[in-house]
Amino acid sequence: MLYALYQTAADVMLPIRAWAAATSQTLGNGQAPSLDSWRAAAALCEMVSRATLTHRRPTFGINEIRCGNDMVPVREEEVFATPFGTLLRFAKEGVGPQPRVLVVAPLSGHFATLLRDTVRVLLPEHDVHITDWANARDVGLWHGAFGFDEYVEHLVTFLEAMGPGAHVVAVCQPCVQALAAAALMAEDDHPCQPRSITLMAGPIDTRINPTKVNELATGRSIEWFEQNLIARVPWRYPGAARRVYPGFVQLTAFMSMNAERHVKAQIDLYRAMANGDAGQAETIKTFYDEYFAVLDLTAEFYLETVQWVFQEHRLARGELDWRDRRIDPKAIRRIALFTVEGERDDICSIGQTVAAHDLCTSLRPYRKKHYMQAGVGHYGVFAGRRWANQIYPLVRNTILANE
Template sequence: MLYALYQSAADMMLPMRAWATATGQTLAGGGEGARESWRAAGALCEMVSRATLSHRRPSFGIDEVTVGNKVVPVQEEEVLATPFGTLLRFAKPGVPPQPRVLLVAPLSGHFATLLRDTVRVLLPEHDVHITDWANARDVGLWNGRFGFDEYVEHLIKFLEAMGPGAHVIAVCQPCVQTLAAAAIMAEDDNPAQPRSMTLMAGPIDTRVSPTKVNELAMGKPISWFEQNLIARVPLRYPGAMRRVYPGFVQLTAFMSMNAERHIKAQVDLYKHLAKGEVEQAASIKAFYDEYFAVLDMAAEFYLETVQWVFQEHRLAKGELDWKGRRVNPKAIRRTALFTIEGERDDICAIGQTVAAHDLCSSLRPYRKKHYMQAGVGHYGVFSGRRWASQIYPLVRNTILANE
C-alpha cells in the first residue's frame, strides 16, 4: 500500500509538472523584457517541474582526468556484474599500472554516484573500481534474496575479480560489511585479501556516542520497521512484488533530520532563479539532482542491517555470523587498517569507526592508523575541499605504504 500511494501521487503530479515545464520554456523564450518581467513566474514553474524523484542512476560524468601533466580519457568498464550490483572500473587507457582500489559505496537509498567527488579525487593516482549497486525495484524476484550475507559475498567476489594486491576504501554504512569481508578472506588466507582497508565514517560500533540515526534505529523493535517501512514493488516494474525498503522513505527520513536546511536551500534556489543568478542556482540544482535520485533496497538487506548493526551490534560484540560461520576480525594480520572520522558527523559519531582498531587486535600497531578531521560533518569526510586537500593525502599515503 505504501508504494502504491507514492506511485499514485507521482502519477497525479505528471500533468502539472509537464504544464510547468512547457510554461517555463515559453516564458524563457521571450525577449529580454519578457524575461525580466516573467522571471519570477518562470522560476516558480521550474520549481514545480523539479518537484519529483528520479529512480535511475545519474551519470558519473567523469570523461577525462589529468594524470601527471597529461589529460587522459576515462572509460567506464564492467568488470563483474550480478543482478544486484556491478564492479565498475574507471579505466584510463595508456596509463601505466597504478594502485588498484575498490571503493565500496553505501547501499542506503542513493546510487553510487553519491561518491562522484570521492572517485574524481582518487582517479589521477589510482586504478579506481566502485560497487555500483542496483535499484532493487528493477531486480526480478527470480534472482533471489539480497541480504547482509549476499552483500559481503559480493565484496569478496569483487576483490577476487580485481586480483591480489588491491586496496579497499569503504564509505559509511558498508564499513561493517567491508571489515567482515576482510576478516573472512584473512581467515581463509584468500590471495585477494586487500593490502589496506580504509574505513571512512562507518558504524562499526554504534554504542559509542549514539546519534539521532542510532536512536531512531533503537527506538522501535525490528517488527515495527518491517510492518511500517517495507513495501512491495508495483507490478509495472521488473522487480514486481519484491519486498523493498523504498528509497523515497529513506530520503524522507534523511531530509526530516535537517528539514530547515533543505527548506532554506529550496527557497534560495527559487530566489536565484528569479534573479537570474544562474551559477548560484546551478550548484544547488546539481546537489539536489543527485540527492533526489533514489534507489530501493531489498527488504532483507535493510532489516538485517538495522537489526544486526544498529540494534544488536553483532560485529562490535563478536557475535556476527556470515553464512553460518563466525566473523573473526582477529584473523586480519596482513591488511593495514586506516580509520577516518569527522568532528561534526551527526550520522556516525566520533568513536564509532575507530572501534575497528580494538576488533583487529592481531594487527601490529604500525599497521593501524586513525585520523579525525576537524570541522567536517558526515559528507565532508569523503567529498568537498577538506576531503581533497587534507584527508585524501593521508589515504594515498596509506595505500602507497602498503603497495
C-alpha cells in the first residue's frame, strides 16, 4: 500500500512537472521578455519540474583523471556481477600497476555514485574498484533473497575476484559487514584477505554516543519496522512483489533530520536561478540530483541491519554470526586497521567507529591507527575539501605502508 500510494502521487505529478519543465525552458530561452519577473517565473517552474525522485543510478561521470602530469582516460569495467551487485573497476589506460582498493559503498537508500568524490580522489594513485549495488525493485523474485549474510558473501567474492593483496575502504553503514568479511577471511587464512581495511564513519558500536538515527532504530520494535516501513514493489517493475524498504522512505527520514537545512537549500536554489547566478544554482542542483536518486533495499537486508547492528549490537557484543559461524574480529592479525570519524557527524558519532580497535585485540599497535577530523559532519568524512586534503593522505599512507 505504501509503495502504491507513492507511485500514484508520482504519476499524478508527471504531467504537471512536464508542463513546468516546458514552461521554464520557454521562459529561459529568450522566448519571453528578459525581465526579472519572467526570470523568477522560469525559476519557479523549474523548481516544480525538479520536485521528483529518480530510481535510476546516476553516472559517475569520471571520464579522465590526472595522473602526474598527464590526463588519463578512465573507463568503467564490470569485473564481476550478480543480480544484486557489481564489482566495478575504474580502469585507467596506460597506467602501470597501482595498489588495488575496494571501496565498499553503503546500501542505505542511495546509489554507489554518492561516493563519486571518494573515488575521484583515490583514483590517481590507486586501482579503484567499488561495490555498485543494484536497486532491489529491479531484481526479480526468482533471484532469491539478499540479506546481511549475502552482503558479506559479496564482499568476500569481490575480494577474490580482485585477487591477493587488495585493500578495503568502507564508508558508513557497511563498515560492520566489511569488518565481518575481513574477520572471516583472516580466520580462514584466505589468500585474498585484504592487506588493510579503512573504516570511515561506520556504526561498529552504536551504544556509544547514540545519535538520532540510533534512537530511531531502538525506539521501536523490529516488528514495527516490518509492519510500517516495508512495502512490495509494484507490478510495473522487474522486481514486482519483492518486499523492500523503499528508498523514498529512507530519503524522507534523512531529510527530516535536517529539514531546515534542506528547505534553506531549495530557497537558495530558487533565488540563485531567479537572480541569474548560474554557478551557485548548478552546485545546488548537482548535489540534489544525486541526493534525490534513491535505491530500494531488500526487506531482509534492511530489517537484519536494523536489528543486528542498531538494536542488538551483535558485532560489538561478540554475538554476530555469519551463516551459523561466529564472527571473531580477534582472528585479524595481519590486516592493518585504520578508522576515521568526523567531529560533527550526526549520523555516526564519535566513538562508534573507533570501537573496532577494541574488537581487533590480536592486532599489534603498529597495525592500528585512528583519526578524528575536526569540523566535518558525516559526508565531510568522505567528500569535499577536508576529505581530499586532510583525510585522504592518511588513507593513502595506510595503504602504502601495507603494500
